Amino acid sequence: MKNNIIKPSILAGFMELLPKNQKKFDDIVSKIKAVYEENGCEAIDTPIIEKSEVLLAKSGGETEKQVYSFEKGKNKMALRFDLTVPFARYTAQHFDELAFPFRRYQIGKVYRGERNQRGRYREFYQCDVDVIGKNSLSINNDAWVINLADRAFKAIGLTSYKFQISNRKILKGILSELEIERENDVMTLIDKYDKIGEKCFNDELTKVIGSEQAEIINNIISIEGSSDETIKRLSEFKFSNETFIEGIKELEKVTNILSCLGVSSDKFTINLKIIRGLDYYTGTVFETFLTGNESYGSVCSGGRYDNLAEKYTNNILPGVGMSIGLTRLFFVLSEIGFLDTYKANNSLDYLILPLGDTMDYCIEVMNDLQKKNYVATVYFEESTLKKMMIYANKIQAENVIIIGEDEVKNKRLKSKNMKTGEETYINL
Amino acid sequence: MKNNIIKPSILAGFMELLPKNQKKFDDIVSKIKAVYEENGCEAIDTPIIEKSEVLLAKSGGETEKQVYSFEKGKNKMALRFDLTVPFARYTAQHFDELAFPFRRYQIGKVYRGERNQRGRYREFYQCDVDVIGKNSLSINNDAWVINLADRAFKAIGLTSYKFQISNRKILKGILSELEIERENDVMTLIDKYDKIGEKCFNDELTKVIGSEQAEIINNIISIEGSSDETIKRLSEFKFSNETFIEGIKELEKVTNILSCLGVSSDKFTINLKIIRGLDYYTGTVFETFLTGNESYGSVCSGGRYDNLAEKYTNNILPGVGMSIGLTRLFFVLSEIGFLDTYKANNSLDYLILPLGDTMDYCIEVMNDLQKKNYVATVYFEESTLKKMMIYANKIQAENVIIIGEDEVKNKRLKSKNMKTGEETYINL
Known part of the structure; x- marks a missing residue:
């Protein structure tokens, strides 16, 4: 007697590996985890399902549309769409029992019902580190989290990557100095620079702030060279705006500490076009590109924010964090052939x-x-x-x-x- | 300006640990994982969300009521409620690309909307090992999976636990030899023995099969002693039923190989009252109890089944598996004070x-x-x-x-x- 066979398959947009590749994936996870732990990060593990009203307290628009939400009994619940919101909830909830600065890492799956596209996954791993201070947090940590990403990439055996670092205060200060009122429009445009290209960017920018100021902005964001040179050239603008001066000071500190921590100078560069959206970050921001494969987008991003958990507590919790998008990174490493020769440590002797x-x-x-x-x-x-x-x-x-x-x-x-x-x- | 603060909290029935305990939890996970890997198990990682029609192909009744299911777009989906069904789907789906016997392990979260009770979780980790053969699978594997659980417990530092092992063929053979028709009723009763107690069991059993046969069954299931003694006493019944004889032979083999693999004889015993439900298992079955803390229930269970994936493929895939219910185990270890002195390896030097x-x-x-x-x-x-x-x-x-x-x-x-x-x- 034969059964009615149901075709075994999974939902579109989910990554599932055969044992041979799973071994490589797991080996990469354990190397990232080891780097985080060797550096004294503390692990947390939060539920994948959270209360809707808590998880979606801050979000709206695009994110909310992508969230998997449902009801069971009287409870409205949703699957986490990143590790940051649950971390904010965790920190606020357990505030009295945590030691600050709280250096936490979390490696786990998150869910977004994105449009189905090659290389885009609806279930994907994030490998996050954040450091959270109570009321204040030293700029040293900004360099430290980038350095952790550097160590993680080294541990995996990656050699061709570059951190693109900026500080949001620099542009913010310049826009204020230049008395540009449509600050958000300019930032949004710069954020889209790589997507829309130089020509289109210039046209749009001129429309928003006129050709004279557009030229100044263009001169600033296209500064290239070593970190020291870039910082020197920025200082030469002699803007008196305090936010601008603070931004440069912070950026200088971050690059100095990065070198001190052992991050090779060819592995990072200052790029003032890095914005990372408008909502969240307030100081240091960075993205990471695989050299020669920049078109795949950033594989590790992060930055500094003023207040982690304002929706959940009145405590002021400034922080800085970074996230390696592992499922996506694994896809890219597969595409560019890196995995072909990758040797996992966990093979059968x-x-x-x-x-x-x-x-x-x-x-x-x-x-x-x-x-x-x-x-x-x-x-x-x-x-x-x-x-x-x-x-x-x-x-x-x-x-x-x-x-x-x-x-x-x-x-x-x-x-x-x-x-x-x-x-x-x-x-x- | 103060925000409207949303009280940070999680859903009832979810375990969330502070960093100090999370360290211990993660240390236990990594020790279990290390044991599985040292023994050549291959890791798989399946999506937490699956297609409803695939995930729920086999289930029904109680399980289906507990499943978290929902829709997004046109898709009906559900969260996995164990690691076995996704594993069956995985094995059927990737059949041609797998090597058999396929020894896989999987450590991951599963979801059941159970009644909210202390020590019962709606999100919990399972740490599974299964070995799947194509058409046949040696009985050696039955001992091997129990031995892996033994090694995992040792690695954690647990000393007080006992595997209670049986083989379903023995009782099946006896019931057939005694020409008892209400086989399922008797098995169900034996399955409930510990829950309902000796007195109630005897009354019920007598009602079902009469006092004469009830006495025989009672004599058999209450045999105690060393594995060798129990097997000797079972053989002395001289039943000619082939299933019975096969069951005894298998059980003897399992206990012999267990010793050979290095499982200490005080760590396992034969207990013919172990049934583990009626649906799934066909040969070896076992449960594991913490000595002196049996009332918390089994912390690791498993057994032999004839066909892993009959809903998904016509290939015959006999297997044997075991699962450590880690979230529950962690709860019990916390309750009995074991964790108080547990030293995680990943502390800050x-x-x-x-x-x-x-x-x-x-x-x-x-x-x-x-x-x-x-x-x-x-x-x-x-x-x-x-x-x-x-x-x-x-x-x-x-x-x-x-x-x-x-x-x-x-x-x-x-x-x-x-x-x-x-x-x-x-x-x-």
């Missing part, structure tokens, strides 16, 4: 193959290899050598040890490398 | 405290300590020594290193242990 009635000894050998910190297991089925070798190959075992009755008698074991075919005797 | 303008050198010291594999970070705020020491204490730093201008000049560093107060000079 030894597969032990029993021939005849040798199971007990096979298990003994497995236990011994594991004591020596090898990943090892036994092929438990009764089978032919040929079938077992095909299996060993398919699961990408590094080595096999064939154990027949002779091996049990002589306690002399041969290990065969599955790539080179080389055979070596091993001692237990 | 050094917190470096800057006094005066010594930040650059502090960072140098941090980098150096991290190269020596210590978890280290710098306190980045300008603050007083007193405030910094309170912070160090609150985040449970193991040691602090205070760096003032003298330390920068002399490169002579003192580390202070936060528990003992002991001070030692350290070399960089």
